[in-house]
Amino acid sequence: MLDIQQTLIDDEAGPSWLADFQTANNNLWSSQNWPTRKTESWKYTSLKAIETGGYRPRSAINSGSDQAQANGAVSGSVIESVIASSRIEGLETIDVVFVNGAFSPSLSSVDTLPSGVELCLFSQANSQQQADIREHLGSVAKAEQHVFVALNGGQLKDGVFVKVQKNTVVDNPVRVLWITTQQKQSLALAQRLLVVVEEGAKASIVEQFVSSEEEQNCFTHGVTELVLQDNSKLFHYRLHQEQEKTALVSGVHAKLLRSATLESFYLAFGGTIKRLDVVVDHQGQGAHCEMNGVYLPRNSQHVDFHTCIEHAVPHCTTNEVFRGIIGDSAKAVFNGRIHIHKDAQKTLAQLSNKNLLTSNKAEIDTKPELEIYADDVQCAHGATVAQLDEMSLHYLRTRGVSTEEAKVMLSFGFINALVDQVHHQAIANYLRPILANLFAQDPELMRHIA
Secondary structure, three states: OOHHHHHHOOOOOOOHHHHHHHHHHHHHHHHOOOOOOOOHHHOOOOOHHHHOOOOEEHHHOOOHHHHHHHOOOOOHHHHHHHHHHHOOOOOOOEEEEEEOOEEOHHHOOOOOOOOOEEEEEHHHOOHHHHHHHHHHOOOOOOOOOOHHHHHHHHOOOOOEEEEEOOOOEOOOOEEEEEEEOOOOOOEEEEEEEEEEEOOOOEEEEEEEEEEOOOOOOEEEEEEEEEEEOOOOEEEEEEEEOOOOOOEEEEEEEEEEOOOOEEEEEEEEEOEOEEEEEEEEEEOOOOOEEEEEEEEEOOOOOEEEEEEEEEEOOOOOEEEEEEEEEEOOOOEEEEEEEEEEOOOOOOOEEEEEEEEEEOOOOOEEEEEEEEEEOOOOOEEEEEEEEEOOOHHHHHHHHHOOOOHHHHHHHHHHHHHHHHHOOOOOHHHHHHHHHHHHHHHOOOHHHHOOOO
16 A cells, blocks of 8 residues: 555544444555556546655544634635635525535535435435435445545545435435635545435535635545435536646446436536546446536646546446547546447437637647447447637637637537526526636626627
């Protein structure tokens, strides 16, 4: 085991009823090899920023003042500013708020829940909720296949559990807001979310990762598990809007049973390192996955999406579209894999990845993959890498649009096609000015698109 693996181990115990789970994951973490550039799935993403960042779990920070800050004791005005900027106008949400890894009851709104919805922290679960958590926790995210899932499981002192009961339709999304601020010492944080949508139920989950404006020195390792039972439907949004010095390795792992539908949208600004693994496992016939994503690294940021769609049974469908705009000296990685098992006949699956480079120093490594073992399927995949189209720029210039305005309009239009498909209009309205501002530093340039 490398020194960095030993440093990241958290010896502080979690809930006693999860002790076996925590111990098993700690043992697995200690026995697994640290990913390097020779590891195929980490070929284009270096972990040097984590190796040299000095990150330690909260329990290893002994100083009183540092311990207090690590537990979220930060300026109220800073948190208020972050809360205000992350608010999605027009969307009534059930909020679960964490500040530097610590649950904040005063900022959350979980006292009154809609009928048919259960929501609790792992540390506050009653006996029935503990049984539900033990049944599903780790059943979707495989720690033996994803090394940082084992790290997360070993540090599992708390998490969020959401269950939508059978045939319940929930209009208001549950929003898990993960806030980080600058720390006196580099801090490693564990984030965990478990969602179970029972048979015939329908719900929405928003995961929002935001930070204060100061340079960040937190490393977040997170796991989200989504269990969609027969005929259920979940709208899932994952928004990564952290300050650019953020370090994050996280994963979303979903299991779809018979005729379940998952519609998801991902947004990721870049960071020092930002790695997201997305795994969707079709385990019931008639399941459908609709997945759209946008990544926008710039300056010297890095972002890496690794997606894997497992089709294990017949008559399932997937439509996956990711688009990236990479600027300055930034780097992006996209590896999308669709795996059709031998029994998954009548599968319909499509994967598209399109990228726009706005600088000669920007880089994208894209690798769409199809692995097919069934002979009666319809599958397609493709990837493109391009710069702004000169003919389109010329067309706009001849209509009186300045060169800078034309570049902003074309860049925004490239990703707005996916924003337009977001199911909740309030989320789309929230995202558009944020995205437009990325391309138009001068507010005057936003008048055509905001």
